[in-house]
Amino acid sequence: MDDKYKNEFGAFAPRPQVEKKFYDGKYILAGLIIFLAMVALPFLPNVGKTIPPPERQLDTPVIKKIAEKDRKCIMPTEWMRANHMQMLVDWRDNVVRSDEKGAPEVREFVSPDGRKFLASLTNTCLDCHSNKEKFCDQCHNYVAVVPNCFGCHLQEGKKLAEAK
Amino acid sequence: MDFFKRHFLVALAAVLGLVVVAYVGAQTKLQILFGVVVPYLAALIFVEGLVYRLIQWARSPVPFRIPTTAGQNRTLPWIKRDLDDKLDNPDTFKYLLGRMALEILAFRSLFRNLRTELRKDPDNPEGARLIHWSYKWLWLGAIAFHYAFLVVVLRHLRFFTEPVPMPIQLLEHMDGFFQFFVPAVYLSGVILVVALFYLLARRITNPTLRYISLAADYFPLFLILGIGISGILMRYVYKVDIVAVKQLALGLVTLHPVVPAGIGPIFYVHLFLVCVLFAYFPFSKLMHAPGVFLSPSRNMVANNRWVLHVNPWNYPVKFTPYLEYEDKFREAMIEADIPVEKES
Numbered sequence: 001m002d003d004k005y006k007n008e009f010g011a012f013a014p015r016p017q018v019e020k021k022f023y024d025g026k027y028i029l030a031g032l033i034i035f036l037a038m039v040a041l042p043f044l045p046n047v048g049k050t051i052p053p054p055e056r057q058l059d060t061p062v063i064k065k066i067a068e069k070d071r072k073c074i075m076p077t078e079w080m081r082a083n084h085m086q087m088l089v090d091w092r093d094n095v096v097r098s099d100e101k102g103a104p105e106v107r108e109f110v111s112p113d114g115r116k117f118l119a120s121l122t123n124t125c126l127d128c129h130s131n132k133e134k135f136c137d138q139c140h141n142y143v144a145v146v147p148n149c150f151g152c153h154l155q156e157g158k159k160l161a162e163a164k
Numbered sequence: 165m166d167f168f169k170r171h172f173l174v175a176l177a178a179v180l181g182l183v184v185v186a187y188v189g190a191q192t193k194l195q196i197l198f199g200v201v202v203p204y205l206a207a208l209i210f211v212e213g214l215v216y217r218l219i220q221w222a223r224s225p226v227p228f229r230i231p232t233t234a235g236q237n238r239t240l241p242w243i244k245r246d247l248d249d250k251l252d253n254p255d256t257f258k259y260l261l262g263r264m265a266l267e268i269l270a271f272r273s274l275f276r277n278l279r280t281e282l283r284k285d286p287d288n289p290e291g292a293r294l295i296h297w298s299y300k301w302l303w304l305g306a307i308a309f310h311y312a313f314l315v316v317v318l319r320h321l322r323f324f325t326e327p328v329p330m331p332i333q334l335l336e337h338m339d340g341f342f343q344f345f346v347p348a349v350y351l352s353g354v355i356l357v358v359a360l361f362y363l364l365a366r367r368i369t370n371p372t373l374r375y376i377s378l379a380a381d382y383f384p385l386f387l388i389l390g391i392g393i394s395g396i397l398m399r400y401v402y403k404v405d406i407v408a409v410k411q412l413a414l415g416l417v418t419l420h421p422v423v424p425a426g427i428g429p430i431f432y433v434h435l436f437l438v439c440v441l442f443a444y445f446p447f448s449k450l451m452h453a454p455g456v457f458l459s460p461s462r463n464m465v466a467n468n469r470w471v472l473h474v475n476p477w478n479y480p481v482k483f484t485p486y487l488e489y490e491d492k493f494r495e496a497m498i499e500a501d502i503p504v505e506k507e508s
Contacts, residue, residue: 023222028222036211043417045325046417054407142407
Protein backbone atom coordinates (compact mmCIF):
# COMPACT_ATOMS: atom_id res chain seq x y z
CA MET A 1 0.00 0.00 0.00
CA ASP A 2 2.61 2.44 1.13
CA ASP A 3 4.95 1.81 -1.79
CA LYS A 4 2.30 2.94 -4.29
CA TYR A 5 1.92 6.54 -5.29
CA LYS A 6 -1.75 7.35 -4.99
CA ASN A 7 -3.99 9.95 -6.46
CA GLU A 8 -7.75 10.13 -6.86
CA PHE A 9 -7.61 7.55 -9.68
CA GLY A 10 -5.80 5.00 -7.52
CA ALA A 11 -2.29 3.67 -7.26
CA PHE A 12 -0.32 4.17 -10.44
CA ALA A 13 3.38 4.01 -9.66
CA PRO A 14 5.79 3.02 -6.95
CA ARG A 15 6.49 5.80 -4.47
CA PRO A 16 9.56 7.71 -5.66
CA GLN A 17 12.62 6.92 -3.60
CA VAL A 18 14.32 10.20 -2.84
CA GLU A 19 17.85 9.84 -1.61
CA LYS A 20 18.23 11.14 1.95
CA LYS A 21 20.93 13.77 1.61
CA PHE A 22 21.55 17.51 1.47
CA TYR A 23 20.95 18.97 -1.94
CA ASP A 24 23.20 21.99 -2.49
CA GLY A 25 23.87 21.78 1.24
CA LYS A 26 27.18 23.59 0.99
CA TYR A 27 25.60 26.65 -0.61
CA ILE A 28 22.82 26.79 1.97
CA LEU A 29 25.32 26.34 4.80
CA ALA A 30 27.55 29.06 3.35
CA GLY A 31 24.59 31.41 3.08
CA LEU A 32 23.54 30.71 6.66
CA ILE A 33 27.06 31.27 7.97
CA ILE A 34 27.42 34.52 6.01
CA PHE A 35 24.08 35.73 7.36
CA LEU A 36 24.89 34.86 10.98
CA ALA A 37 28.36 36.40 10.65
CA MET A 38 26.89 39.62 9.26
CA VAL A 39 24.42 39.78 12.13
CA ALA A 40 27.09 39.07 14.74
CA LEU A 41 29.71 41.41 13.28
CA PRO A 42 28.57 44.70 14.89
CA PHE A 43 28.20 43.07 18.31
CA LEU A 44 31.41 41.03 18.42
CA PRO A 45 33.82 43.80 19.56
CA ASN A 46 31.83 44.33 22.76
CA VAL A 47 30.83 40.80 23.72
CA GLY A 48 31.74 40.05 27.31
CA LYS A 49 32.62 43.62 28.16
CA THR A 50 30.75 45.64 30.73
CA ILE A 51 30.10 49.07 29.29
CA PRO A 52 29.02 51.50 32.00
CA PRO A 53 26.59 54.22 30.97
CA PRO A 54 27.98 57.76 31.14
CA GLU A 55 27.93 59.32 34.60
CA ARG A 56 26.44 62.80 34.64
CA GLN A 57 28.85 65.09 36.48
CA LEU A 58 27.18 67.59 38.79
CA ASP A 59 30.26 69.09 40.46
CA THR A 60 30.38 72.47 38.77
CA PRO A 61 31.29 75.57 40.82
CA VAL A 62 27.75 76.98 40.63
CA ILE A 63 26.11 73.76 41.81
CA LYS A 64 28.66 73.35 44.60
CA LYS A 65 27.72 76.79 45.91
CA ILE A 66 24.08 75.79 46.30
CA ALA A 67 23.20 74.15 49.59
CA GLU A 68 22.82 70.35 49.40
CA LYS A 69 19.06 70.37 50.04
CA ASP A 70 18.34 73.06 47.44
CA ARG A 71 20.12 71.30 44.64
CA LYS A 72 17.31 70.48 42.29
CA CYS A 73 16.75 71.09 38.62
CA ILE A 74 13.88 73.17 37.29
CA MET A 75 11.97 69.96 36.58
CA PRO A 76 12.25 66.47 38.17
CA THR A 77 15.35 64.61 37.00
CA GLU A 78 13.39 61.65 35.53
CA TRP A 79 11.27 64.01 33.47
CA MET A 80 14.26 65.99 32.29
CA ARG A 81 16.10 62.89 31.11
CA ALA A 82 13.30 62.01 28.71
CA ASN A 83 11.91 65.42 27.78
CA HIS A 84 14.58 68.16 28.08
CA MET A 85 14.90 68.48 24.31
CA GLN A 86 11.20 69.22 23.94
CA MET A 87 11.33 71.89 26.63
CA LEU A 88 14.33 73.62 25.05
CA VAL A 89 12.64 73.68 21.68
CA ASP A 90 9.44 75.06 23.21
CA TRP A 91 11.47 77.82 24.82
CA ARG A 92 13.14 78.59 21.55
CA ASP A 93 9.86 78.68 19.68
CA ASN A 94 8.33 80.98 22.32
CA VAL A 95 11.20 83.40 22.24
CA VAL A 96 12.05 83.39 18.56
CA ARG A 97 8.93 82.38 16.71
CA SER A 98 5.78 83.13 18.72
CA ASP A 99 3.60 86.23 18.26
CA GLU A 100 4.52 87.76 21.63
CA LYS A 101 8.21 87.15 21.22
CA GLY A 102 9.24 90.45 22.77
CA ALA A 103 7.03 90.09 25.84
CA PRO A 104 8.82 89.43 29.15
CA GLU A 105 6.46 86.61 30.20
CA VAL A 106 7.52 84.35 27.28
CA ARG A 107 11.02 84.32 28.73
CA GLU A 108 9.73 83.22 32.11
CA PHE A 109 9.55 79.59 33.11
CA VAL A 110 7.72 78.56 36.27
CA SER A 111 8.68 75.15 37.65
CA PRO A 112 6.03 72.88 39.17
CA ASP A 113 7.17 73.88 42.70
CA GLY A 114 6.66 77.59 41.90
CA ARG A 115 10.20 78.76 41.29
CA LYS A 116 10.68 81.20 38.43
CA PHE A 117 13.46 80.94 35.90
CA LEU A 118 14.60 82.70 32.79
CA ALA A 119 13.77 80.43 29.87
CA SER A 120 17.26 80.29 28.42
CA LEU A 121 19.69 77.53 27.62
CA THR A 122 22.79 79.68 27.88
CA ASN A 123 21.81 81.69 30.96
CA THR A 124 19.83 79.16 32.99
CA CYS A 125 20.75 75.58 32.02
CA LEU A 126 24.40 76.15 31.19
CA ASP A 127 24.81 78.39 34.22
CA CYS A 128 24.58 75.43 36.61
CA HIS A 129 25.64 72.80 34.09
CA SER A 130 28.66 74.65 32.81
CA ASN A 131 30.45 71.36 32.20
CA LYS A 132 28.97 70.74 28.75
CA GLU A 133 31.40 67.92 27.89
CA LYS A 134 30.63 66.01 31.06
CA PHE A 135 26.95 66.82 31.30
CA CYS A 136 25.53 67.17 27.77
CA ASP A 137 27.99 65.71 25.32
CA GLN A 138 28.82 62.35 26.79
CA CYS A 139 25.20 61.15 26.87
CA HIS A 140 24.52 62.61 23.44
CA ASN A 141 27.57 60.79 22.10
CA TYR A 142 26.56 57.61 23.91
CA VAL A 143 23.24 57.43 22.05
CA ALA A 144 24.62 59.08 18.87
CA VAL A 145 22.41 62.14 19.06
CA VAL A 146 23.62 65.37 17.48
CA PRO A 147 21.53 68.27 18.84
CA ASN A 148 21.91 71.53 16.95
CA CYS A 149 21.61 73.71 20.09
CA PHE A 150 25.32 74.30 20.36
CA GLY A 151 25.65 75.63 16.87
CA CYS A 152 24.63 78.99 18.42
CA HIS A 153 24.68 78.52 22.20
CA LEU A 154 28.38 78.22 22.82
CA GLN A 155 30.05 78.88 26.12
CA GLU A 156 32.23 81.40 24.33
CA GLY A 157 29.10 83.21 23.17
CA LYS A 158 28.04 83.75 26.77
CA LYS A 159 31.40 85.14 27.77
CA LEU A 160 31.25 87.58 24.90
CA ALA A 161 27.81 88.77 26.05
CA GLU A 162 29.08 89.32 29.58
CA ALA A 163 32.07 91.31 28.35
CA LYS A 164 29.93 93.78 26.46
CA MET B 165 -18.88 35.93 11.24
CA ASP B 166 -17.63 35.75 7.71
CA PHE B 167 -14.34 34.31 6.66
CA PHE B 168 -12.50 37.57 6.20
CA LYS B 169 -13.55 39.14 9.49
CA ARG B 170 -12.56 36.08 11.47
CA HIS B 171 -9.03 36.03 10.12
CA PHE B 172 -8.68 39.80 10.35
CA LEU B 173 -9.97 40.10 13.92
CA VAL B 174 -8.07 37.11 15.29
CA ALA B 175 -4.79 38.60 14.09
CA LEU B 176 -5.71 42.05 15.39
CA ALA B 177 -6.78 40.68 18.76
CA ALA B 178 -3.55 38.69 19.00
CA VAL B 179 -1.37 41.76 18.49
CA LEU B 180 -3.45 43.90 20.85
CA GLY B 181 -3.23 41.09 23.40
CA LEU B 182 0.55 41.08 23.10
CA VAL B 183 0.60 44.84 23.64
CA VAL B 184 -1.53 44.48 26.79
CA VAL B 185 0.64 41.63 28.11
CA ALA B 186 3.81 43.70 27.72
CA TYR B 187 2.22 46.87 29.10
CA VAL B 188 0.87 45.13 32.20
CA GLY B 189 4.05 43.10 32.58
CA ALA B 190 6.24 46.20 32.56
CA GLN B 191 4.23 47.75 35.40
CA THR B 192 4.87 44.79 37.68
CA LYS B 193 8.14 43.41 38.94
CA LEU B 194 8.50 41.36 35.73
CA GLN B 195 10.83 43.81 33.98
CA ILE B 196 13.66 41.29 34.12
CA LEU B 197 11.40 38.87 32.23
CA PHE B 198 10.44 41.33 29.50
CA GLY B 199 13.81 43.08 29.34
CA VAL B 200 16.17 40.11 29.44
CA VAL B 201 14.60 36.64 29.41
CA VAL B 202 12.16 37.18 26.54
CA PRO B 203 14.72 38.84 24.20
CA TYR B 204 17.25 36.04 24.71
CA LEU B 205 14.55 33.43 24.27
CA ALA B 206 13.35 35.11 21.08
CA ALA B 207 16.89 35.27 19.66
CA LEU B 208 17.38 31.59 20.50
CA ILE B 209 14.09 30.58 18.85
CA PHE B 210 14.95 32.71 15.81
CA VAL B 211 18.36 31.16 15.18
CA GLU B 212 17.25 27.65 16.03
CA GLY B 213 14.11 27.89 13.89
CA LEU B 214 16.06 29.39 11.00
CA VAL B 215 18.64 26.58 11.05
CA TYR B 216 15.87 23.98 11.39
CA ARG B 217 13.91 25.32 8.44
CA LEU B 218 17.02 25.66 6.27
CA ILE B 219 18.03 22.06 7.01
CA GLN B 220 14.52 20.97 6.08
CA TRP B 221 14.77 22.89 2.83
CA ALA B 222 18.25 21.55 2.09
CA ARG B 223 16.95 17.97 2.37
CA SER B 224 14.29 18.52 -0.28
CA PRO B 225 15.42 17.46 -3.75
CA VAL B 226 16.02 20.31 -6.15
CA PRO B 227 13.58 20.21 -9.05
CA PHE B 228 14.39 20.40 -12.72
CA ARG B 229 15.74 23.65 -14.17
CA ILE B 230 12.93 25.94 -15.19
CA PRO B 231 13.60 28.24 -18.13
CA THR B 232 11.14 31.12 -17.86
CA THR B 233 9.00 32.23 -20.74
CA ALA B 234 9.82 35.83 -19.98
CA GLY B 235 13.13 35.63 -21.83
CA GLN B 236 14.45 33.82 -24.91
CA ASN B 237 16.50 30.81 -23.88
CA ARG B 238 19.91 30.35 -25.50
CA THR B 239 19.38 28.50 -28.76
CA LEU B 240 20.37 28.76 -32.42
CA PRO B 241 22.91 31.51 -32.96
CA TRP B 242 20.71 33.56 -35.29
CA ILE B 243 17.89 33.91 -32.77
CA LYS B 244 18.27 37.28 -31.13
CA ARG B 245 18.88 37.53 -27.38
CA ASP B 246 18.99 40.92 -25.71
CA LEU B 247 20.22 41.78 -22.25
CA ASP B 248 16.77 41.32 -20.76
CA ASP B 249 16.53 37.83 -22.28
CA LYS B 250 19.90 36.97 -20.81
CA LEU B 251 18.86 38.30 -17.40
CA ASP B 252 15.46 36.62 -17.42
CA ASN B 253 16.66 33.34 -18.85
CA PRO B 254 20.35 33.19 -17.93
CA ASP B 255 22.67 30.74 -19.62
CA THR B 256 25.76 31.57 -17.57
CA PHE B 257 26.49 32.07 -13.89
CA LYS B 258 27.21 35.75 -14.48
CA TYR B 259 23.69 36.46 -15.74
CA LEU B 260 22.26 34.17 -13.09
CA LEU B 261 23.82 36.45 -10.49
CA GLY B 262 22.23 39.36 -12.30
CA ARG B 263 18.81 37.74 -12.16
CA MET B 264 19.15 36.91 -8.46
CA ALA B 265 20.40 40.40 -7.65
CA LEU B 266 17.44 41.96 -9.47
CA GLU B 267 15.07 39.63 -7.67
CA ILE B 268 16.51 40.17 -4.19
CA LEU B 269 17.43 43.84 -4.38
CA ALA B 270 14.79 45.18 -6.77
CA PHE B 271 11.90 42.67 -6.45
CA ARG B 272 11.77 42.01 -10.20
CA SER B 273 9.01 39.40 -9.97
CA LEU B 274 6.72 41.90 -8.27
CA PHE B 275 7.65 44.52 -10.83
CA ARG B 276 6.25 42.24 -13.51
CA ASN B 277 2.99 41.98 -11.61
CA LEU B 278 -0.09 42.14 -13.83
CA ARG B 279 -3.62 42.83 -12.82
CA THR B 280 -6.52 41.27 -14.68
CA GLU B 281 -9.63 43.38 -14.74
CA LEU B 282 -12.96 43.71 -16.51
CA ARG B 283 -13.01 47.29 -17.74
CA LYS B 284 -16.13 49.04 -19.00
CA ASP B 285 -15.98 49.33 -22.76
CA PRO B 286 -18.96 50.78 -24.66
CA ASP B 287 -17.46 49.73 -27.99
CA ASN B 288 -17.59 46.10 -26.96
CA PRO B 289 -20.94 44.31 -27.56
CA GLU B 290 -20.76 42.92 -24.00
CA GLY B 291 -20.09 46.37 -22.56
CA ALA B 292 -16.86 45.23 -20.93
CA ARG B 293 -13.43 44.10 -21.91
CA LEU B 294 -10.89 41.91 -20.10
CA ILE B 295 -7.57 43.66 -19.76
CA HIS B 296 -4.26 42.64 -18.22
CA TRP B 297 -2.38 45.74 -17.20
CA SER B 298 0.91 46.34 -15.53
CA TYR B 299 0.24 47.02 -11.87
CA LYS B 300 3.19 48.52 -10.07
CA TRP B 301 1.61 49.62 -6.79
CA LEU B 302 2.24 46.33 -5.03
CA TRP B 303 5.89 46.52 -6.08
CA LEU B 304 6.16 50.09 -4.85
CA GLY B 305 4.50 49.31 -1.50
CA ALA B 306 6.65 46.22 -1.02
CA ILE B 307 9.96 47.83 -1.90
CA ALA B 308 9.20 50.93 0.18
CA PHE B 309 8.32 48.76 3.16
CA HIS B 310 11.36 46.46 2.87
CA TYR B 311 13.97 49.18 2.42
CA ALA B 312 12.41 51.36 5.13
CA PHE B 313 12.46 48.39 7.48
CA LEU B 314 16.11 47.71 6.61
CA VAL B 315 17.04 51.32 7.37
CA VAL B 316 15.09 51.22 10.64
CA VAL B 317 16.84 48.01 11.72
CA LEU B 318 20.29 49.35 10.81
CA ARG B 319 19.55 52.63 12.58
CA HIS B 320 18.76 50.71 15.76
CA LEU B 321 22.38 49.54 15.83
CA ARG B 322 23.12 52.80 17.63
CA PHE B 323 21.64 51.21 20.74
CA PHE B 324 23.64 48.00 20.39
CA THR B 325 27.12 49.31 19.61
CA GLU B 326 29.55 51.46 21.57
CA PRO B 327 31.10 53.45 20.01
CA VAL B 328 28.46 53.83 17.30
CA PRO B 329 30.05 53.03 13.91
CA MET B 330 30.39 55.92 11.49
CA PRO B 331 28.13 54.42 8.75
CA ILE B 332 25.29 54.05 11.24
CA GLN B 333 25.60 57.70 12.32
CA LEU B 334 25.71 58.74 8.67
CA LEU B 335 22.61 56.70 7.89
CA GLU B 336 20.81 58.30 10.83
CA HIS B 337 21.80 61.73 9.57
CA MET B 338 20.48 61.01 6.10
CA ASP B 339 17.29 59.56 7.55
CA GLY B 340 16.63 62.69 9.60
CA PHE B 341 17.77 64.92 6.75
CA PHE B 342 14.77 67.26 6.74
CA GLN B 343 15.14 68.14 10.42
CA PHE B 344 11.55 68.93 11.12
CA PHE B 345 10.04 68.38 14.55
CA VAL B 346 12.06 67.59 17.65
CA PRO B 347 13.44 64.99 17.78
CA ALA B 348 14.01 65.02 14.03
CA VAL B 349 11.50 62.89 12.14
CA TYR B 350 13.06 59.86 10.49
CA LEU B 351 11.79 59.40 6.95
CA SER B 352 12.19 55.62 7.15
CA GLY B 353 9.77 55.42 10.06
CA VAL B 354 7.11 57.36 8.19
CA ILE B 355 7.60 55.36 4.98
CA LEU B 356 7.50 52.10 6.93
CA VAL B 357 4.13 52.81 8.51
CA VAL B 358 2.59 54.31 5.37
CA ALA B 359 3.71 51.33 3.25
CA LEU B 360 2.35 48.92 5.86
CA PHE B 361 -1.00 50.66 5.85
CA TYR B 362 -1.06 50.41 2.06
CA LEU B 363 -0.24 46.70 2.14
CA LEU B 364 -2.97 46.17 4.72
CA ALA B 365 -5.52 48.27 2.81
CA ARG B 366 -4.71 46.32 -0.34
CA ARG B 367 -5.59 43.05 1.37
CA ILE B 368 -8.84 44.44 2.73
CA THR B 369 -10.17 46.38 -0.25
CA ASN B 370 -9.49 43.91 -3.03
CA PRO B 371 -12.25 41.23 -2.74
CA THR B 372 -10.26 38.42 -4.34
CA LEU B 373 -7.27 39.15 -2.17
CA ARG B 374 -9.43 39.46 0.92
CA TYR B 375 -10.88 36.03 0.20
CA ILE B 376 -7.46 34.34 0.22
CA SER B 377 -6.04 36.33 3.15
CA LEU B 378 -5.66 34.34 6.35
CA ALA B 379 -4.78 35.26 9.90
CA ALA B 380 -1.18 34.34 9.07
CA ASP B 381 -1.23 37.13 6.46
CA TYR B 382 -2.71 39.78 8.72
CA PHE B 383 -0.72 38.92 11.84
CA PRO B 384 2.73 39.95 10.56
CA LEU B 385 1.24 43.15 9.15
CA PHE B 386 -0.37 44.06 12.47
CA LEU B 387 2.72 43.01 14.39
CA ILE B 388 5.11 45.16 12.36
CA LEU B 389 2.59 48.01 12.42
CA GLY B 390 2.51 47.64 16.22
CA ILE B 391 6.31 47.76 16.33
CA GLY B 392 6.42 50.81 14.08
CA ILE B 393 3.71 52.71 15.89
CA SER B 394 5.04 51.93 19.36
CA GLY B 395 8.50 53.02 18.23
CA ILE B 396 7.21 56.27 16.78
CA LEU B 397 5.12 56.98 19.88
CA MET B 398 8.15 56.31 22.06
CA ARG B 399 10.33 58.69 20.06
CA TYR B 400 7.91 61.56 19.64
CA VAL B 401 5.20 61.35 22.31
CA TYR B 402 5.75 59.14 25.36
CA LYS B 403 9.45 59.73 25.73
CA VAL B 404 11.67 57.37 27.68
CA ASP B 405 15.11 57.70 29.22
CA ILE B 406 17.16 56.85 26.15
CA VAL B 407 20.44 56.39 28.03
CA ALA B 408 18.81 53.70 30.17
CA VAL B 409 17.41 52.08 27.02
CA LYS B 410 20.86 51.90 25.50
CA GLN B 411 22.24 50.50 28.74
CA LEU B 412 19.68 47.67 28.55
CA ALA B 413 20.31 47.03 24.84
CA LEU B 414 24.09 47.01 25.27
CA GLY B 415 23.70 44.71 28.25
CA LEU B 416 21.85 42.23 26.07
CA VAL B 417 24.46 42.09 23.30
CA THR B 418 27.49 42.16 25.59
CA LEU B 419 25.97 39.22 27.50
CA HIS B 420 25.99 41.22 30.74
CA PRO B 421 22.25 41.93 30.93
CA VAL B 422 21.08 44.74 33.17
CA VAL B 423 17.64 46.22 33.66
CA PRO B 424 18.01 49.90 34.54
CA ALA B 425 15.08 51.34 36.46
CA GLY B 426 12.81 54.02 35.10
CA ILE B 427 12.26 53.00 31.49
CA GLY B 428 8.66 53.73 30.45
CA PRO B 429 6.26 50.85 29.73
CA ILE B 430 6.02 51.78 26.04
CA PHE B 431 9.59 50.62 25.64
CA TYR B 432 8.68 47.18 26.93
CA VAL B 433 5.71 47.04 24.56
CA HIS B 434 8.02 47.86 21.65
CA LEU B 435 10.66 45.36 22.77
CA PHE B 436 8.14 42.60 23.38
CA LEU B 437 6.57 42.99 19.93
CA VAL B 438 10.04 42.83 18.36
CA CYS B 439 10.77 39.67 20.33
CA VAL B 440 7.51 38.12 19.15
CA LEU B 441 8.45 39.01 15.58
CA PHE B 442 11.82 37.27 15.95
CA ALA B 443 10.31 34.18 17.52
CA TYR B 444 7.52 34.06 14.94
CA PHE B 445 9.80 34.59 11.96
CA PRO B 446 11.08 31.05 11.29
CA PHE B 447 7.61 29.51 11.38
CA SER B 448 5.78 31.91 9.12
CA LYS B 449 5.54 33.44 5.67
CA LEU B 450 8.33 35.79 6.74
CA MET B 451 10.71 32.98 5.80
CA HIS B 452 10.42 34.34 2.28
CA ALA B 453 13.51 36.32 3.23
CA PRO B 454 15.88 33.33 3.12
CA GLY B 455 13.46 31.56 0.79
CA VAL B 456 13.97 34.01 -2.06
CA PHE B 457 17.56 32.79 -2.32
CA LEU B 458 16.26 29.27 -2.87
CA SER B 459 13.55 30.02 -5.46
CA PRO B 460 13.99 27.15 -7.94
CA SER B 461 12.70 29.11 -10.91
CA ARG B 462 15.20 31.91 -10.21
CA ASN B 463 18.44 30.47 -8.85
CA MET B 464 19.45 27.94 -11.50
CA VAL B 465 21.07 28.49 -14.88
CA ALA B 466 18.61 27.42 -17.59
CA ASN B 467 21.03 25.10 -19.38
CA ASN B 468 18.75 22.10 -19.97
CA ARG B 469 19.45 22.26 -23.68
CA TRP B 470 23.11 21.40 -23.35
CA VAL B 471 23.56 19.82 -19.90
CA LEU B 472 21.93 16.54 -18.80
CA HIS B 473 20.06 16.86 -15.51
CA VAL B 474 18.77 13.66 -13.96
CA ASN B 475 15.67 14.04 -11.87
CA PRO B 476 16.70 13.10 -8.33
CA TRP B 477 13.48 11.22 -7.65
CA ASN B 478 13.45 9.14 -10.83
CA TYR B 479 12.56 5.55 -10.02
CA PRO B 480 13.45 2.48 -12.17
CA VAL B 481 10.69 2.04 -14.75
CA LYS B 482 9.76 -1.49 -15.90
CA PHE B 483 9.39 -1.40 -19.68
CA THR B 484 9.04 -4.05 -22.43
CA PRO B 485 11.58 -3.96 -25.31
CA TYR B 486 10.04 -4.50 -28.74
CA LEU B 487 11.58 -7.96 -29.23
CA GLU B 488 10.06 -9.20 -25.96
CA TYR B 489 6.73 -7.84 -27.15
CA GLU B 490 7.11 -9.61 -30.46
CA ASP B 491 8.05 -12.89 -28.73
CA LYS B 492 4.85 -12.67 -26.74
CA PHE B 493 2.50 -11.90 -29.65
CA ARG B 494 4.38 -13.38 -32.67
CA GLU B 495 1.77 -15.95 -33.62
CA ALA B 496 -1.11 -13.50 -33.42
CA MET B 497 0.87 -10.95 -35.43
CA ILE B 498 1.70 -13.47 -38.21
CA GLU B 499 -1.93 -14.50 -38.29
CA ALA B 500 -2.97 -10.86 -38.73
CA ASP B 501 -0.32 -10.26 -41.44
CA ILE B 502 1.61 -7.80 -39.31
CA PRO B 503 5.31 -7.79 -40.32
CA VAL B 504 7.63 -9.30 -37.68
CA GLU B 505 11.39 -9.13 -37.18
CA LYS B 506 11.84 -12.87 -36.61
CA GLU B 507 9.65 -15.50 -38.22
CA SER B 508 9.86 -17.92 -35.31
